Amino acid sequence: MGKGITVVGLGSGDPNQLTLGIWKILQSAGSIYVRTKEHPVMSRIAAEGIVFDSFDGVYESNESFGDVYETIARKLIEQAEEAEIVYAVPGHPMVAEKTVLLLRGYAEQAGIPLTVLGGESFLDQAFVRLGFDPIEGFQLLDSSNVTVELIRPSLHTLIGQVYDSLTASEVKLGLMDVYPDDYPVVVGHALGVEGEERIVRVPLYELDRLEGYGNLSLVYIPRSEDESLRAASFGRLHEIVGILRSPGGCPWDIEQTHASIRKNLIEETYEVLETIDDDDPDHMREELGDLLLQILLHSRMEEEIGTFNVYDVIRGLNEKLIFRHPHVFGDKAAGSAEEALKNWDAMKAQEKQMRGEDAPEASLLDGVPRDLPALMKAYKLQKKAAKAGFDWETIEGALSKIEEELAELRSGLAEGADPESLKLELGDLLFSAVNASRFLDADPEEALSLVNNKFRRRFRYIEDKLRERGSSPQSSTLEEMDALWNEAKRSE
Known part of the structure; x- marks a missing residue:
């Protein structure tokens, strides 16, 4: 007895669109399996006395669609080991039909002949009933994967397998990341099936409030050249920066070089840090945008001379993140942040080795x-040295070093040391304070920033109180200001 699988498509739902060849195969087949009998053509097949087995029960006994499709594919392979079978699926076997994709792989592994015969897909009816030509630009998305990364408003968009209101809700939320809440969308039910077809146009926010979703439902969004729909896309940002730097663009942007806007990158970074310190998400969003612009501008300058573009930057970052997180994207484990950092450092060292940067003369501080x-740099230098064992055993050693450096500074002052020597002694004292911060697990830059804010807040208190008295810091005594300082401390 031979073995093999013939996969046939049952079309989009209208029995009259079923091909003659597939109809003959169904009439003569010895063993027929259908993914689901919940399809308009199945009643016609049953009426003709054609016997078949359905996998509808598999849907009830599995927790996810992935499990359902795996189970169906493996059961079909088992049956095909014994005899030739026909497997019938809704629509076209190679359009949104996961079981067939799985079957192709499993059949090849098992050495089972597999024949796939097409049929009318729901796309054919969508083009006709919704009235658009896919050559204008078209994309097909699955309802489970409607994300801002995939949605392109300049293309006609069909979203298939919108089975129920819950699925429609997920689709709605995905679309709302790109489209306004009231953007018009089209819902199609059983397109091309006489007596069952319904086409409904609704604002996006009503998408999950409709009734009648089922196996033959889809969502359609016509293509649009409305620039506002591209406003949130990275591609549009790249395009805008290119226009600004191109002939006929902005004279200021055109004149800039890496060196001329270097200070802008620093300023924008610190403005982002200020929004973080202020816990101000609205301004943070704006300042992050300004910082991103600096990255785009520097990348554009290199793109103009052919070295790299911003997409190369993104590609490099993606590859680095995946490589340095083997506990997420690989086979290593990390049960804590500390273990994750160890993996990061290990992969970073491996990168250097791969690039040939692990020469004997290289420094651990590189x-x-x-x-x-300077404060942040001291912290990082000390952390690198500590990893090599060059460190105090406890914080007491660091605190003793602070006292030692303070004594040396006092001695230098008493002996009338020159300004450069005193500057070095002060640097030693600050460097020792950074050492103590590491043992406290406190970033010195952050600690000093908190103290700066505290000083600003208390001094502003002094200014406000003196202003109420008709006075100012310049016209007040140190004793008066010191009393207000202590008052500010008590009020915190």
Whole structure:
């Protein structure tokens, strides 16, 4: 007895659209399996006395669609080991039919012949009944994968397999990341099926309030050239920056170089940090945009001379993130943040080795940016040295070093040391304070920032109180201001 599987498509729902060849196969087949009998053509097949087995029961015994499709595919392979079978699916076997994709792989592994015969898909009826030509630009999305990364308003968009109101709700939320809440969308039910077809146009926010969703439902959004719909896309941002830098663009942007806007990158970074310190998400969103613009501008300058573009930057970052997180994207484990950091450092070291940067003369302190703020740079240098064992055993050693450096500064002052020597002694004292911060697990930059804010807040209190008295810091005594300072401390 031979073995093999013939997969046939039952079309979009109208029995009259079923091909003659597939109809003959169904009439003569010895063993027929259908993914679901919940399809308009199945009543016609049953009426002709054609016997079939349905996998509808598999849907009830599995928790996810993925499990359902796996179960169906494996059961079909088992049956095909014994005899030739026909497997009938709604629509076209190669359009939104996961079981057939699985079957292709399993049949090849098992050495079972597989023949796939097409049929009219729901796309054919969508083009006709909704009245658009896919050559204008078209995309087909699954209802489970409607994301801002995939949605392109400049293309006609069909979203298939919108089975129920819950699925429609998920589709709605995905679309709302790109389209206004009241944007008009089209819902099609059983397109091309006489007596069952319904086409409904509703604002997007009503998408999940409609009734009648089922196996033959889809959502359609016509293509649009409305620029406002592209406002949230990274591609549009890249395009705008290119226009600003191109002939006929903005004279200021055209004149800029890496060096001329270097300070802008620093300023925008600190403005983002200020919004973080202020816990101000509205301004944070704006300032992050300004910072992103600096990245786009620098990338555009390199794109103009052919070295790289911003998409190369993104590709490199994606590859780095995946490579340095083997506990997420690989086979390593990390049960804590500390273990994750160890994996990160290990993969970072491996990257250097792969690039040939692990030469014997390389320093363990390499990799600390030269232009970091001094306090942050000291912190990073000490952390790198500590990993090599060059560190105090406890915080007591760091605190003793602070006392030692303070004594040396006092001695230098008493002996009338020159300004450069005193500057170095002060630097030693600050460097020792950074050492203590590491043992406290406190970022010194953050700690000093908190104290700066506290100082600003208390001094502003002094100014306000003196202003109420008709006075100012310039016209007040130190004793008066010190009393107000202590008052500010008590009021916190």
